[in-house]
Amino acid sequence: MKLRLLIISILVELAGAALAHDNVPQINSDNSVTFRLYAPNAKKVFLEGSMIPKKRKIKIKSMTILRGQKYKMERVGDEWTYTVQALPSEMYTYRFVVDGKPTLDPKNDRRLRDIADTLNYFFIDGALANYYKEKEIPHGRIEYKWYPSTMNGMSQRRLAVYTPFGYDADKERRYPVLYLLHGSGGDETSWADYGRVCQILDEMIHSKEIAPLVVIMPNGNVALDAAPGESPYMDKNPKAMNLSSMLGKIEEVFPKEVVGYAESSYRIYADKAHRAIAGLSLGGLQTLYIALNNPDMFDAIGLFSPQTTNMLTNKTIGKMEMLDKNLMDFKAIFAILRGDIPSNTNMSSSFEKVKIYSDFETKLDVLYANNPKLLYIAVGEDDFVMKLVNDFRSQLDAKDYPYHYNLTDGAHTWENWRKYLIDFLPRISEKP
Amino acid sequence: MKLRLLIISILVELAGAALAHDNVPQINSDNSVTFRLYAPNAKKVFLEGSMIPKKRKIKIKSMTILRGQKYKMERVGDEWTYTVQALPSEMYTYRFVVDGKPTLDPKNDRRLRDIADTLNYFFIDGALANYYKEKEIPHGRIEYKWYPSTMNGMSQRRLAVYTPFGYDADKERRYPVLYLLHGSGGDETSWADYGRVCQILDEMIHSKEIAPLVVIMPNGNVALDAAPGESPYMDKNPKAMNLSSMLGKIEEVFPKEVVGYAESSYRIYADKAHRAIAGLSLGGLQTLYIALNNPDMFDAIGLFSPQTTNMLTNKTIGKMEMLDKNLMDFKAIFAILRGDIPSNTNMSSSFEKVKIYSDFETKLDVLYANNPKLLYIAVGEDDFVMKLVNDFRSQLDAKDYPYHYNLTDGAHTWENWRKYLIDFLPRISEKP
Numbered sequence: 001m002k003l004r005l006l007i008i009s010i011l012v013e014l015a016g017a018a019l020a021h022d023n024v025p026q027i028n029s030d031n032s033v034t035f036r037l038y039a040p041n042a043k044k045v046f047l048e049g050s051m052i053p054k055k056r057k058i059k060i061k062s063m064t065i066l067r068g069q070k071y072k073m074e075r076v077g078d079e080w081t082y083t084v085q086a087l088p089s090e091m092y093t094y095r096f097v098v099d100g101k102p103t104l105d106p107k108n109d110r111r112l113r114d115i116a117d118t119l120n121y122f123f124i125d126g127a128l129a130n131y132y133k134e135k136e137i138p139h140g141r142i143e144y145k146w147y148p149s150t151m152n153g154m155s156q157r158r159l160a161v162y163t164p165f166g167y168d169a170d171k172e173r174r175y176p177v178l179y180l181l182h183g184s185g186g187d188e189t190s191w192a193d194y195g196r197v198c199q200i201l202d203e204m205i206h207s208k209e210i211a212p213l214v215v216i217m218p219n220g221n222v223a224l225d226a227a228p229g230e231s232p233y234m235d236k237n238p239k240a241m242n243l244s245s246m247l248g249k250i251e252e253v254f255p256k257e258v259v260g261y262a263e264s265s266y267r268i269y270a271d272k273a274h275r276a277i278a279g280l281s282l283g284g285l286q287t288l289y290i291a292l293n294n295p296d297m298f299d300a301i302g303l304f305s306p307q308t309t310n311m312l313t314n315k316t317i318g319k320m321e322m323l324d325k326n327l328m329d330f331k332a333i334f335a336i337l338r339g340d341i342p343s344n345t346n347m348s349s350s351f352e353k354v355k356i357y358s359d360f361e362t363k364l365d366v367l368y369a370n371n372p373k374l375l376y377i378a379v380g381e382d383d384f385v386m387k388l389v390n391d392f393r394s395q396l397d398a399k400d401y402p403y404h405y406n407l408t409d410g411a412h413t414w415e416n417w418r419k420y421l422i423d424f425l426p427r428i429s430e431k432p
Numbered sequence: 433m434k435l436r437l438l439i440i441s442i443l444v445e446l447a448g449a450a451l452a453h454d455n456v457p458q459i460n461s462d463n464s465v466t467f468r469l470y471a472p473n474a475k476k477v478f479l480e481g482s483m484i485p486k487k488r489k490i491k492i493k494s495m496t497i498l499r500g501q502k503y504k505m506e507r508v509g510d511e512w513t514y515t516v517q518a519l520p521s522e523m524y525t526y527r528f529v530v531d532g533k534p535t536l537d538p539k540n541d542r543r544l545r546d547i548a549d550t551l552n553y554f555f556i557d558g559a560l561a562n563y564y565k566e567k568e569i570p571h572g573r574i575e576y577k578w579y580p581s582t583m584n585g586m587s588q589r590r591l592a593v594y595t596p597f598g599y600d601a602d603k604e605r606r607y608p609v610l611y612l613l614h615g616s617g618g619d620e621t622s623w624a625d626y627g628r629v630c631q632i633l634d635e636m637i638h639s640k641e642i643a644p645l646v647v648i649m650p651n652g653n654v655a656l657d658a659a660p661g662e663s664p665y666m667d668k669n670p671k672a673m674n675l676s677s678m679l680g681k682i683e684e685v686f687p688k689e690v691v692g693y694a695e696s697s698y699r700i701y702a703d704k705a706h707r708a709i710a711g712l713s714l715g716g717l718q719t720l721y722i723a724l725n726n727p728d729m730f731d732a733i734g735l736f737s738p739q740t741t742n743m744l745t746n747k748t749i750g751k752m753e754m755l756d757k758n759l760m761d762f763k764a765i766f767a768i769l770r771g772d773i774p775s776n777t778n779m780s781s782s783f784e785k786v787k788i789y790s791d792f793e794t795k796l797d798v799l800y801a802n803n804p805k806l807l808y809i810a811v812g813e814d815d816f817v818m819k820l821v822n823d824f825r826s827q828l829d830a831k832d833y834p835y836h837y838n839l840t841d842g843a844h845t846w847e848n849w850r851k852y853l854i855d856f857l858p859r860i861s862e863k864p
Contacts, residue, residue, distance in 0.1 A: 041475065041531045099473045103533055109548050109660040116541050118550060134664040136587055143575030146597075155568055165578075168697050198662075228541040230630075232566040265600050 024107040024122075025094075031086045031124050035094070037105065040078035042098045046070035047082045049094025049119075050415060054382075070097060089126025090415060091133075091196065093119040112193055113228070115185040130203065131422055132196045137206040138165035142198050144188065144230070147261040151222050151249055154233070158219055158226035159258070160188045161266065162197055164205050164212035176213045177268040178428065179258065179298075180421075181220050181279030181286050183305075184246050187227040188219040194414045200422060210429035216262045220279075220286055222249035246282045251356045254290045255297060276428040278302025278376070280417045281385070289356050291372075292363040300374040300428040304420040305383050305412050308392045361395075368401045374427055375403040378420040380410035456539040456554075457526075463518045463556050467526070469537065472510035474530045478502035479514045481526025481551075482847060486814075502529060521558025522847060523565075523628065525551040544625055545660070547617040562635065563854055564628045569638040570597035574630050576620065576662070579693040583654050583681055586665070590651055590658035591690070592620045593698065594629055596637050596644035608645045609700040610860065611690065611730075612853075613652050613711030613718050616678050619659040620651040626846045632854060642861035648694045652711075652718055654681035678714045683788045686722045687729060708860040710734025710808070712849045713817070721788050723804075724795040732806040732860040736852040737815050737844050740824045793827075800833045806859055807835040810852040812842035 026034040035047050048070045073080040073096075080096075093112060096103045104111065105120045112119050123129040140162050149157040164175065180197070182190040191197045197215055204210045223245035224231050250258075263270045277298045279287035284306025291301045375396075379389045396403055406423055410416045458466040467479050480502045505512040505528075512528075525544060528535045536543065540552045555561040572594050581589040596607065612629065614622040623629045629647055636642045655677035656663050682690075695702045709730045711719035716738025723733045807828075811821045828835055838855055842848045 039531075039533060042533075043473065098533060099471075099531070101471060101474075101530060101533075101535055102538065103535060104550065106534065109545075111545065111550055111661070113541075113543065118536065118543060134658070134662055136664050139578035139588060139590075141575055141577035143573055143577075145573035145575075146571035156571060158571075226566070229543070230566055232568055 032083055034083045037080045037096050039080055039098055045073040045080040046097040047073055051084055051087050051092040087124045089124045089128040091123050093121045095119050131200045139202050140164040142192055149257050154225045158188050160192050160217040162215040174267045174269050176274040178215045179277040180215050180217050181283030183281030183283045188217055189227045191217045208432045210425045211432040214266055214268050218258050220250040221245050251286050251289050255294050272299045276300035280304040282307050292367055293356055295367040295370040299372055302376040302424045304378050304417050305385055307385050308388045376424055378406035380408050380416045382411040464515055466515045469512045469528050471512055471530055477505040477512040478529040479505055483516055483519050483524040519556045521556045521560040523555050525553045527551050563632045571634050572596040574624055581689050586657045590620050592624050592649040594647040606699045606701050608706040610647045611709040612647050612649050613715030615713030615715045620649055621659045623649045640864045642857045643864040646698055646700050650690050652682040653677050683718050683721050687726050704731045708732035712736040714739050724799055725788055727799040727802040731804055734808040734856045736810050736849050737817055739817050740820045808856055809835055810838035812840050812848045814843040
């Protein structure tokens with residue numbers, strides 16, 4: 001009976017838990033990658049992922065956009081297999097599509113949430129993966145914390161904080177700080193999870209590429225106070241398209257709520273010389289306007305694939321209304337983006353008060369009058385925001401305002417945003 | 433062109449992100465739950481989850497064990513559907529099995545990793561969910577941090593720390609501490625993710641059921657220094673059955689490495705009266721032996737569905753060897769569990785030195801001579817560890833050693849462990 005109990009104990013522990021295998025997917029010696037899925041009854045299995053070039057064109061309402069391709073996997077007995085050509089060093093995400101259903105790789109425990117999807121990931125060793133992979137080097141800590149915030153009728157919001165190795169050992173030392181903002185569809189976990197902030201910072205600090213710093217990653221989506229599973233407002237699911245909850249809200253309260261809270265809670269320097277801010281996509285737009293409205297606050301400003309507002313005219317607003325009205329209140333948002341609040345739009349009272357996007361040119365002049373150490377703009381040549389970035393650069397060039405421009409290949413992807421962070425950090429850090 | 437760019441921007445943001453829907457699965461007014469999956473090409477779809485009674489008997493090597501049933505879903509057009517009878521308040525996990533492949537609910541963003549699986553979850557409102565759901569109450573913070581540890585040739589290990597709301601506001605205040613240990617297959621994220629530690633503690637502190645305390649959740653699996661995605665040792669995937677890496681390792685270094693680190697890093701009281709320790713399953717066994725070997729360290733000891741070592745005899749060791757040798761070094765482990773290291777077994781040098789499991793009865797006497805405030809034992813009547821728990825209780829009863837016994841329904845499940853934590857906490861806390 002006693003033996004039987006132990007065996008039962010072991011078997012029950014086994015039951016329900018897929019025993020994951022090593023080296024999944026299989027990285028071959030030439031860095032080609034072989035994916036395998038056991039699916040004897042499937043009719044059609046596709047592989048999709050970030051390692052596949054985005055080349056497939058799709059048409060939506062007469063618009064042509066680029067989308068990721070899928071690779072059709074080949075049946076070999078009960079298994080489906082596909083080998084992707086030799087890949088450069090990176091962190092790649094992927095999943096299978098089995099008879100039309102997105103399916104995770106049951107043999108790969110590495111999983112990430114991306115907005116409302118869950119994806120597997122793997123690394124190809126080398127230069128870039130050296131920043132992204134977990135290593136036996138001293139680690140900083142990541143914490144998820146709530147701070148008082150009354151936005152959207154809530155009482156608190158969640159943010160993530162990276163503190164470097166050694167933060168707790170020397171209780172007197174102060175650090176520079178980087179405020180790092182996610183994009184549309186993201187939340188306070190995005191930069192740590194997808195952006196590999198802990199691994200990148202650990203590595204760059206350990207290898208003395210940068211001096212230790214604290215990174216504050218707030219949640220800039222006003223509809224959700226926290227990531228899924230942490231927010232009481234789970235009826236508001238994360239959406240890729242959330243302009244209306246990303247824009248015109250957190251920017252206004254940022255200096256007091258986020259910076260004020262961070263400076264009262266962490267040992268960070270509270271002066272312009274030691275404050276940096278950066279954001280991706282719509283978080284880049286937030287970053288730009290937080291800086292414009294607080295010209296004496298940040299000495300370094302990073303715009304990663306930023307969306308900017310300079311494209312918006314009265315003419316486009318009318319056209320945008322052709323799109324599904326239910327998705328968002330376009331007219332109100334664009335009016336705010338323009339700094340112009342027409343009386344005939346149906347806007348909430350909080351929207352009406354927001355002036356964060358007004359007087360762009362004046363604010364830009366004041367920002368540069370304050371002589372920021374660095375305005376950094378990075379974008380990929382296939383990024384759909386390229387035109388917007390070029391328009392913004394033209395405005396800067398016309399006034400001879402200096403900025404650092406990092407034009408890369410690639411598009412609007414986490415691959416680029418991680419690389420931009422690696423490129424940005426040494427520029428805002430004193431040599432350790 | 434400008435309009436087009438904006439539309440493209442929006443569409444690209446949309447692409448690839450499933451727009452999640454509200455209220456998935458559908459909780460009906462009588463608390464029955466309707467699950468739906470769009471899968472037009474599927475031949476057979478099952479629903480499995482914690483809301484389904486474990487009644488299916490399976491036979492493995494002449495052993496009969498209970499396993500969860502699956503409910504066969506019904507096709508209605510392109511959708512598959514199943515309605516589960518009215519459920520009591522709880523947090524439930526589930527997934528679909530589509531033509532034999534485990535499949536997440538694409539419309540439910542609530543996802544949890546359980547060892548190597550990912551599952552969806554939902555709540556039925558009421559008494560228990562009141563502890564588990566995210567609410568608009570003051571929140572503590574959760575942080576993931578690395579501490580020096582040389583176990584298994586590594587240099588650091590990761591732990592999770594819950595600090596209550598207000599911890600940062602009053603920089604002088606000290607708190608009682610609970611060390612909370614996961615089971616086989618778990619890691620430092622298990623109690624926070626599956627065990628809802630943040631939500632439970634936030635609620636119990638806010639409603640004044642307990643006084644604020646700090647919870648330290650280490651990683652007791654020596655094979656992995658951190659959860660998947662955080663560990664450099666990802667070739668060692670998480671496994672449900674990891675006796676060999678769970679036992680005889682962390683217990684020995686616990687006082688110095690874990691307690692020592694916690695007390696130097698957090699404002700917690702460093703005396704027996706303010707220290708509690710609890711663990712589930714194999715973490716319960718670790719808890720018991722950490723307490724037995726450090727009888728003056730903890731005033732409260734919680735064993736949740738604990739596995740205990742008193743079942744092990746020389747006779748069983750021989751029989752265990754019938755099982756697959758590759759799974760683990762049974763003989764070595766059982767020798768250690770017995771405190772008896774036979775010279776003819778193939779054990780690592782670190783194993784040979786471990787004496788943590790020896791002299792059980794003597795240590796038990798010393799523990800009770802130190803007069804602990806509480807030894808708490810909780811187990812479900814269908815739990816496979818019931819016999820072991822009863823044997824252990826007999827030993828305590830024979831010596832008239834007092835303990836609190838919480839016999840519940842249910843089995844070896846997170847449902848029970850969460851409930852045990854809720855029952856345990858007020859017993860170790862002074863009234864706030």
